[in-house]
Structure formats: C-alpha cells, structure tokens
Amino acid sequence: MKFLLIFISTSLGFTAICYFGLSILIRDRMYENISEIPHNQVGLVLGTSKYLPGGGINIYFKYRMDTAALLFRQRKINRIIVSGDNRTIQYNEPKMMKQALIEQGVPAEFIYQDYAGFRTRDSILRAYKIFGQTRFTIISQEYHAERAVFIAYCEGLNPIGFAERSMKVERKIYTREIFARVKAVLDVLWSTPPRFLGEKIDIY
Numbered sequence: 001m002k003f004l005l006i007f008i009s010t011s012l013g014f015t016a017i018c019y020f021g022l023s024i025l026i027r028d029r030m031y032e033n034i035s036e037i038p039h040n041q042v043g044l045v046l047g048t049s050k051y052l053p054g055g056g057i058n059i060y061f062k063y064r065m066d067t068a069a070l071l072f073r074q075r076k077i078n079r080i081i082v083s084g085d086n087r088t089i090q091y092n093e094p095k096m097m098k099q100a101l102i103e104q105g106v107p108a109e110f111i112y113q114d115y116a117g118f119r120t121r122d123s124i125l126r127a128y129k130i131f132g133q134t135r136f137t138i139i140s141q142e143y144h145a146e147r148a149v150f151i152a153y154c155e156g157l158n159p160i161g162f163a164e165r166s167m168k169v170e171r172k173i174y175t176r177e178i179f180a181r182v183k184a185v186l187d188v189l190w191s192t193p194p195r196f197l198g199e200k201i202d203i204y
Contacts, residue, residue, distance in 0.1 A: 031161065034074055041203075044138050044139065060141060083126065084097060130199075
C-alpha cells in the first residue's frame with residue numbers, strides 16, 4: 001500500500017508539473033492581441049475536422065481558419081502551412097483548411113498543405129524537417145497552441161503562438177489536454193520522431 005501511495009503521489013505530481021509547468025515555460029511566447037504579435041514569414045495552422053460527428057460546423061475549425069486569415073490580412077504572416085490528417089480519401093483536413101482560407105481571401109499560392117500532420121508533434125517536426133521552418137506562428141486554441149509551442153521550443157525551434165482567450169472551450173477538452181500534455185513531455189524526453197517525413201518543400 002505504501003508503494004502504491006508513493007506511485008500515485010509521484011504520478012499526480014508529474015502530471016501537475018506537465019500541465020501547469022508547460023504553460024509557465026512558454027507564456028512569453030503566447031499572444032492574444034493581434035496588434036502585439038510579431039511578424040513571422042510563416043503561420044502553422046494545426047488541423048481539426050471541419051464538421052462535427054453529428055453534423056454542423058466545428059467551431060474550433062472555424063476559429064483557426066478565421067484567425068489564420070486575419071493574421072494574413074493584417075500582414076502578421078505571409079505564408080500559411082495547413083497541417084492535418086489525410087489518412088483516407090474521404091477525410092482530408094488540409095484540403096478543407098485550404099479551401100476555407102481561400103474563401104476568406106487568402107490566395108491559394110500562399111497556402112502549403114501538410115498531409116501528414118497526424119498529431120501535434122508531427123505537425124511541428126514536419127514544419128521544420130519538411131518545410132524548413134525554424135521560426136513560425138502557431139495558430140490554434142489557447143490550450144492547444146501552448147502545447148504546440150512547448151513542443152517546438154523544446155526541439156530548439158523559435159515558435160510563437162496566437163490564441164484569443166475569449167473563445168469558450170468545453171470542460172472535457174481540458175480534461176483530455178491533461179493527458180496530451182503528459183504525452184507531449186514524454187515525447188520530448190524520448191525524442192519521438194514524426195510518423196512520416198518525405199521530400200522537402202520550399203516555401204517562397
């Protein structure tokens with residue numbers, strides 16, 4: 001019983017460090033005011049489905065596309081990488097993301113698609129290893145952008161993140177984020193590689 005209590009206490013302590021320590025470590029790299037965020041050549045938009053399982057538009061998708069388009073119009077970024085899941089012909093996050101940005105006035109030639117962003121770490125490492133970016137702006141919800149900035153920072157890159165704090169996030173998302181942050185820390189410690197790499201793509 002004593003060892004079980006020690007294990008539980010240690011696990012809870014490690015989890016708390018992962019969750020709160022991550023935010024503290026990169027808080028100076030997070031922005032919520034578009035007038036204050038520095039300019040970067042490239043913005044990285046992290047993927048999510050456009051539609052909810054039961055139908056209707058996913059508000060998280062809409063937020064990310066609206067924010068990326070706004071940063072582009074305000075000349076805070078000049079090129080955009082849309083990184084997401086494309087495991088099947090029927091499901092193509094980058095394609096949906098690109099189309100949504102085009103509908104908001106972002107020229108197609110300024111949008112680069114990453115079809116192997118199966119998870120956040122993959123998107124970050126591929127932005128560096130495939131697209132050659134060491135400094136970029138990560139666009140997502142606050143909780144997600146923080147984790148992505150942390151991953152990039154720990155890999156020796158120079159990221160910043162943009163997330164508007166006024167957006168409401170479901171409580172269950174934060175619960176899931178606890179485990180995602182623990183996994184992110186462990187992946188950094190283990191130097192987990194992306195699932196796929198491939199030929200390099202130049203961003204002009």
